[in-house]
Amino acid sequence: MGKVLMKGNEAMALAAIKGGCDAFFGYPITPQNELPEYLSKHMQANGRVFVQSESEVAAINMVYGAAGAGARVLTSSSSPGIALKQEGITYIAGAELPAVIINVMRGGPGLGGIQPSQGDYKQITRGGGNGDYYLYSLAPESLQEAVDLIKESFEIADYYRNPVMIAVDGLIGQMMEPVDFDHEVKKWDLKPKDWVADGDRKSHPKNIINSLYLDPTDLENHNLKLKKKYDDMKANHQRYEMINMENAEIAIVAFGSTSRIARTAIQLLKEQGVNCGILRPITIYPFPEKAFKELPKEVKDLVVVEMNTGQMIDDVKIATMGTHNIHFYGRVGGIVPEAEEIVDAVLKARGESNE
Amino acid sequence: MSNTKIVYEKSKALEDVHLSYCPGCTHGVIHKLVAESLVELDILDRAVGISSVGCSALNYDFFTCDMQQAAHGRAPAVATGIKRFKPDSIVFTYQGDGDLGSIGIAEAIHAAHRGENMTIVFVNNAIYGMTGGQMAPTTLIGQKTTTSPEGRTEAQAGLPLRIAELMATIPGATYIERVSVHDPKHVMKAKKALKKAFEIQKNKQGFSLIEFISTCPVNWGMTPKKAVDWAVDNMIPYFPLGVYKDKLAGENK
Numbered sequence: 001m002g003k004v005l006m007k008g009n010e011a012m013a014l015a016a017i018k019g020g021c022d023a024f025f026g027y028p029i030t031p032q033n034e035l036p037e038y039l040s041k042h043m044q045a046n047g048r049v050f051v052q053s054e055s056e057v058a059a060i061n062m063v064y065g066a067a068g069a070g071a072r073v074l075t076s077s078s079s080p081g082i083a084l085k086q087e088g089i090t091y092i093a094g095a096e097l098p099a100v101i102i103n104v105m106r107g108g109p110g111l112g113g114i115q116p117s118q119g120d121y122k123q124i125t126r127g128g129g130n131g132d133y134y135l136y137s138l139a140p141e142s143l144q145e146a147v148d149l150i151k152e153s154f155e156i157a158d159y160y161r162n163p164v165m166i167a168v169d170g171l172i173g174q175m176m177e178p179v180d181f182d183h184e185v186k187k188w189d190l191k192p193k194d195w196v197a198d199g200d201r202k203s204h205p206k207n208i209i210n211s212l213y214l215d216p217t218d219l220e221n222h223n224l225k226l227k228k229k230y231d232d233m234k235a236n237h238q239r240y241e242m243i244n245m246e247n248a249e250i251a252i253v254a255f256g257s258t259s260r261i262a263r264t265a266i267q268l269l270k271e272q273g274v275n276c277g278i279l280r281p282i283t284i285y286p287f288p289e290k291a292f293k294e295l296p297k298e299v300k301d302l303v304v305v306e307m308n309t310g311q312m313i314d315d316v317k318i319a320t321m322g323t324h325n326i327h328f329y330g331r332v333g334g335i336v337p338e339a340e341e342i343v344d345a346v347l348k349a350r351g352e353s354n355e
Numbered sequence: 356m357s358n359t360k361i362v363y364e365k366s367k368a369l370e371d372v373h374l375s376y377c378p379g380c381t382h383g384v385i386h387k388l389v390a391e392s393l394v395e396l397d398i399l400d401r402a403v404g405i406s407s408v409g410c411s412a413l414n415y416d417f418f419t420c421d422m423q424q425a426a427h428g429r430a431p432a433v434a435t436g437i438k439r440f441k442p443d444s445i446v447f448t449y450q451g452d453g454d455l456g457s458i459g460i461a462e463a464i465h466a467a468h469r470g471e472n473m474t475i476v477f478v479n480n481a482i483y484g485m486t487g488g489q490m491a492p493t494t495l496i497g498q499k500t501t502t503s504p505e506g507r508t509e510a511q512a513g514l515p516l517r518i519a520e521l522m523a524t525i526p527g528a529t530y531i532e533r534v535s536v537h538d539p540k541h542v543m544k545a546k547k548a549l550k551k552a553f554e555i556q557k558n559k560q561g562f563s564l565i566e567f568i569s570t571c572p573v574n575w576g577m578t579p580k581k582a583v584d585w586a587v588d589n590m591i592p593y594f595p596l597g598v599y600k601d602k603l604a605g606e607n608k
Contacts, residue, residue: 023440049439053432061462065436068413069403070442073436091426106590197421198437199444201400208415209423210406227386 003178009034011143011179012076012102012166015150017042017337018181021050021100022071024336025062029081030114031170032104036076056081060088060101066095068209069197072154077104078170079120080111082128089163090129093226094211096195098157100150102166104173107334115334116170118256121311124167125285131222133215134230136237137165137285139255143177145282152185156237159188160229161195167284169307171257171336233286241280248348249298253316254305255281258337262305265342276346284312289319303327303349305342307335325353362456366390368399368419375413379572379579382410382478384536385545386417389447389476392550393420398557402445403437405430407459409451410484428459434473440471445556453483456492456516458582467562468529469505474552475562477518480569481590488574492516495589500574515593519566523599529561535568535591548598560603568594573578 013035015249016024017019024043026036036052043050048237049066053059077085082103092099100311102346105120107113127133136156140146153164197207243259244266245251254262259280266276277299283287293301302324304313310328317326329345331337365371368390371589386444393399402420406412415422425433428449438446455463455477466473482500483489490500490507495516497506499570507515520535530552534545545567568590572582 011499014367023436023437051469053435054461054468057429058432058435058465060464061426061432062439064429065423065433066424066440067436068433069359069437069440071436071440081491087426088429095424115359139407197403197423198441199401199403199421199446200441206419207421210411210415212424 001182002179003181003308005176005178007034007176008142008143008146008168008173009104011147012150013038013042014181015147015312016074016100017257019151019154020072021048021071021074021154022273023066024075025051025053025059025066025073026075026077027053027056027059027081031106031173032076032078032102032270033103034051035173038205044131056084057087060085060092063099064088064092064095064097067092067099069198070193072158074100074102076104078104078106079108079117082120083123084092086129089135090127090131090133091211092163093133094131095209096161097209098161099163100153100157100166101163101277102150102168105167105169113334114170116257116307116336117332117334118169118258118307119213119267119311119332120167120305121284121308124165125237125287125315133226134285135163135165136283137162137167138282139167139284140172140282141178141260141280143172146172147179147181148183148185155186155188155190158190158231162229163342169257177302180290183274230286234241237283238286238290240286240291241282242282242291242294243278244275245277245279245296248296248347250274250297250303251277251279251299252299252303252305252342252346253279253281253312255284255312258305258307261322261337261339264339265346268339268343269346274346274350287315289320292319299324301325301349301353303329303346305345307337308331308332327352365465366571368393368418370419372416374417375395376410377573379570379582380410381536381567381569384542385478385567386414387461388542388546389419389449389548391546392451392553393445395555396557398445398553401443403445405434405446405448407442407448407450407454409454410520411449411451411478412485414449428454428457429462430454431473431475433461433473435466435469435471438473442472445553447476449476450478451484452481453495456518464525467522467525467528470529470561470562472556474556475564477564478569479518479566479594480571481515482569482571482574483581484571484574489555493518495593517594519564519594519599522564527562528564529602530555530563532598533566533568533594533596535586535596537587537596544565555603568596570581583590
């Protein structure tokens with residue numbers, strides 16, 4: 001098919017179709033509307049399910065039902081809508097159902113704004129709803145990466161029987177880039193879905209989809225079973241990219257759109273004779289702690305750059321355990337940092353540590 | 356014993372387990388009617404039931420068909436997800452008055468509004484049973500509950516919500532009826548209504564809801580017999596029995 005120029009939200013929608021998405025349930029919210037709009041046309045044309053629900057709460061519970069019946073299911077929303085979906089997300093995780101959730105983040109708290117933000121970092125990386133669970137969370141920095149990860153996310157969700165969150169911001173949703181939809185993505189080793197409750201009793205014995213365990217011992221065992229999945233994600237499926245890290249003297253830690261801007265910043269820094277690397281988390285859960293072990297010895301200062309007030313700092317501190325000086329630069333409210341601002345932040349951090 | 360024959364047995368749509376309901380509660384009768392309807396219409400082997408939150412939360416262990424347990428009030432949304440993906444399945448939700456009438460009213464209305472081809476079994480006992488007897492949207496004026504200790508008043512809590520009447524106003528709904536299970540005659544009538552609802556779904560004719568007037572002796576603070584009498588004397592006058600919508604008959608009652 002070659003590369004096609006597409007808007008982010010539409011490209012992500014098409015990626016879901018390419019990833020084998022059987023059903024979409026969602027509710028309108030800016031800045032992700034082009035995604036359900038695209039699917040409303042193309043899912044039904046392909047004999048797949050599209051429903052515009054009465055609310056985000058209903059949408060995520062439709063996801064639960066369809067996932068429980070064996071479908072590859074997608075929902076998408078933006079920050080306030082994702083907050084509403086937390087009820088269903090914790091049930092989906094608790095009942096061990098696969099689902100893909102795209103969050104095109106906008107500024108908050110409350111109704112906030114409709115411009116790009118990374119303000120849901122904590123909510124995404126801590127589970128988000130009630131109880132002990134996590135979402136495998138991917139934060140692509142380009143449309144190509146978003147498309148590739150969305151295609152693969154259905155595999156990951158099926159593999160773990162756990163929701164996968166695609167965490168992007170309004171910038172990725174709204175921008176246009178050339179994308180190749182035919183990239184091969186990793187096929188995971190998937191077992192047949194013999195657990196589905198779809199009513200087809202001619203094919204399988206009675207199945208129950210459930211997250212209720214009234215006996216404390218049963219619930220503890222269930223919690224420990226879930227924990228094993230999260231431990232496996234941490235041990236085997238951290239993803240990250242080290243950019244310009246060879247000979248780096250200082251490094252930026254940034255994900256998603258922000259890392260994209262940091263790429264420009266490190267070019268500008270090079271012109272000033274400063275060799276700066278980027279540690280780019282691709283999974284924000286599990287947080288790529290392994291990447292921090294690979295930092296060159298010369299790098300003593302890390303500049304965390306985000307479109308929030310520093311939500312990732314805690315994870316960076318946990319990953320480094322006091323071995324590095326942690327600096328921070330962030331813009332909020334829907335303001336996207338300029339590369340020059342990031343340059344200044346790096347120079348300031350470097351100056352501080354040279355004092 | 357070759358001359359013996361079985362004239363009655365437990366429905367094969369019910370598991371051979373103790374139900375979790377209190378003595379005198381009518382959930383058991385309603386479960387039996389659901390089970391018998393599924394068997395008699397030969398749809399048990401493609402049925403998915405949705406347990407809700409409330410006294411019937413554990414009924415995924417009671418029916419022998421596939422079951423999904425839903426969050427409080429969300430059963431019609433869960434049912435929508437299943438039904439849209441598996442249009443040939445038979446999907447029913449089993450919900451109480453708090454679940455459907457309060458927290459899940461939007462999901463119930465919009466499932467009807469979209470004309471989802473599903474059946475809602477709605478059990479109205481005018482109280483939150485599972486959580487210990489709090490006021491429900493269907494609690495009657497003057498009825499004492501743990502959150503209306505002096506009896507419900509219109510000024511403080513509004514008038515009780517009539518779900519069957521409300522749902523009958525939704526253009527997308529196909530069949531809405533309110534029934535009771537307080538005596539054998541009404542049990543037979545209720546079964547007829549439920550079978551009709553499932554038949555409509557089997558024929559892919561759309562959304563049906565059957566409201567059951569039910570009792571809660573424990574939280575009402577009555578003996579089972581007195582509770583039945585109270586339902587007849589107090590609930591049925593406010594929640595009249597009957598067909599509220601039958602799109603297939605081409606007219607509303």
